[in-house]
Amino acid sequence: MYKSNLETIGVNQYIFNHKKEFNIEIGLKIKQIRTSKNITTEQMAFRTMMSPSYIMQIENGTNGVTLNKFVIICNALEIEPKEILDDFLFGPKTNEDLIYEELQKGKNISKNILDYLIKQKSGYQNSEEN
Numbered sequence: 001m002y003k004s005n006l007e008t009i010g011v012n013q014y015i016f017n018h019k020k021e022f023n024i025e026i027g028l029k030i031k032q033i034r035t036s037k038n039i040t041t042e043q044m045a046f047r048t049m050m051s052p053s054y055i056m057q058i059e060n061g062t063n064g065v066t067l068n069k070f071v072i073i074c075n076a077l078e079i080e081p082k083e084i085l086d087d088f089l090f091g092p093k094t095n096e097d098l099i100y101e102e103l104q105k106g107k108n109i110s111k112n113i114l115d116y117l118i119k120q121k122s123g124y125q126n127s128e129e130n
Helices: 002-017 019-036 041-048 052-060 067-077 082-088 095-105 111-129
Strands: none
Touching: 002 019, 019 052, 019 067, 019 082, 041 052, 041 067, 067 082
């Protein structure tokens, strides 16, 4: 538990000390999602009630995002905040999470297939025990 708390503090300290880089990474993630959904900057500005130049500043990382604007952006993109934040949050991950992340890097397997394989394996182990 103590080590985990120190690791969390280390991650938080890094984010605090690298605010500019953090804003750039968040902005890039927002832009990536926006463009993948074929939403133009002007459409995004309309959906968020922000100016196109402000949207560009957020996406370029020259302007940070407040919590309320972040929620507005997520609503405009029709996504859950975790889709942006998951890459930046520190927390314990299960072996299945780590396997899935590695497999997704190569797009080799879907989460549904992985879940199925895990269930099959646990069912096989249970039948061996009986």
